[in-house]
Amino acid sequence: MLYKKTPLHEAALYNRSNAVQWLLSKGADLESRDDDGWTPLIVAAANGHTQVVTMLLEKGADVTASDNAGKTALDYAYGDTATILRVHSGNVFISLLN
Template sequence: AAAALDGKMAVVRYLLDNGADPNKKDDAGSVPLHCAAKFGHHEAARLLLSRGASVDIAYFHGTPLHIAAYYGKASVMKVLLEHHADPNKVSEVLGTPLIAALSGTSEGLPESISLKCVKLLVEAGADVNSTNPDTALVVVTTYGLTDCIKYLLKAGADPNIPNSHVWCHANTNRSKLWKKKACGVTISFNFSNSNYIKLDC
């Protein structure tokens, strides 16, 4: 896993040639392919897959595709999707890979990178209306990603699907949330918790 993390191809190849199991999990449950995905080492990912790494192997945070999407590693995402990674697999922590790609912006991922990842997933068959736990539109509105909102709407996202809960906590910067109105969408969520704000736009 350490070699995959550093992208040291010669070391990865040597270990695999000498019987290393590409699907062996560490104490956290991750495998070398998760490490390659996180740090954008697409060549290491391709090598691991060619030697039997499971493309959809998962741990608490999700599959390698979830990890690559969350960290905006489009080059690794392409490799994983070429090897038929499931763009709709649900993670306990990150939801679907589509939600993961959008959520990465909360850690500083630029929207342009997130949008690139979103497009890869949608083109690979990601369900833009999946509710695991909320739709992509609910999540993207929370983060105020207007370009992603426009793309998702054009890709068939339904703005009227009820959400399971609202992500917009009362301390959220509402100025970012109003931007969805510019796309011609009325935001109408049902609220069951007084800690969440109503979006009167």
């Protein structure tokens, strides 16, 4: 492990969904943390990897987990990845136009 990154961190970083699926099937720790306190979910979200984010959430990754700076995956996410995290966390705001 480099800098306390697990194979799941690396698979999430490089958007290797097949590797993520395999690692999860072997019991990889969803909440493992690197030196910065990043979980695999934070890594995937920060890099915009929507499929990996979805896979991790479906396996029960903690959407509220924060890193050493107190930031969550949603703080780093953008685009569709941010939307997926908001929907999963129930943090969805709907505005109705009259």
